[in-house]
Amino acid sequence: MLFNKFKFGVAIFFLSVLSAVLAAQEPATVTESTPASSGNEVEEVLVVGEQPGPSMWRVYKGEHVLWILGTISPLPKNMQWHSKQVETVVANSQEFLLPPRVRMEVGFWSKMSLLPSLIGVKHNPDGKKLVDILPPEIYARWATLKEKYIGKDTDIEKNRPIFVATELFKKSIDKSDMAPDDSIRWAIENIVRVHNIKTTKPTLMHELKNARATVKKFKKSSVDDTECFARTIERLETDLGAMRVRANAWAKGDLETLRNLPYHNEREDCETAVLNSEIAQDLGMQNLKQVLKEQWLAAAELALANNESTFAMLPMAEIYKSDGYLAALAAKGYSIEHPE
Structure with missing residues (x-):
């Protein structure tokens, strides 16, 4: 998580969802999915013990490299x-570049006043339950x-669909x-x-100036998260086997399988539900993903200028996207060397 008990920010009710939908359900590729077959397939046996994972991408200009x-x-x-x-690359690097993140600042007294209002913050407005708000077929x-x-x-x-989907x-x-x-x-x-x-x-x-008022507004407002919920249900019904194949492929460093295996991209629907919400608009976060991307790219370019070697970690989805982080670096004139 991006926060702890006393670093609320948008905290329990917003960043917990945001961090979940932006990170926790990372797909491996960016291809559209095809329907999974019936449940008669032999289940993929997951690897155990020590595994190497995939090789690294190499971004460079001159003698300076971003791994x-x-x-x-x-x-x-x-x-x-x-x-x-x-291990060798990290140990010989001058900087470790993390993926971008959001951090909300809340004053001390705002934190104290916020505590009572956090009770029931994940619940649907007006005491409604999932059965009351979901289409019958989705609920079944x-x-x-x-x-x-x-x-x-x-x-x-009692919880909102987007919280339930994450759980x-x-x-x-x-x-x-x-x-x-x-x-x-x-x-x-x-x-x-x-x-x-x-580490960068x-x-x-x-800065969240009136955290208590924001929480109260969130508790009464709606989030259009039914599609996010439905797509999560669909992915778990049809894609768990493929998830296991992907997990094995990453562990064994099989990048060809990771590139070619399709998946259900419910993540975009969940991101859209959060970032189009009234609270996100109030906080000026509609363009959050683009802003975070720009911040990471700026940090990456600075690291490439200053260091002989920099190490970073990024979701495969961002690496393979035609408009992702690596594509943006290539457009800026950096050379990209793909692992075999």
């Missing part, structure tokens, strides 16, 4: 990532997946022996600490 490790999530739960190549499919992955949790029925996704990958890619980041950050390497976090700062 980029592409990431996906989820990954095999019982995999231990170890790449001598990446949700009920099936809920029973399989969450169980008898009645409280979750369902997390539970489903956990029960499918997969996990977020946190362990990769932790391993990299440990090397960075050991070698005392400069491109950050969009935003």
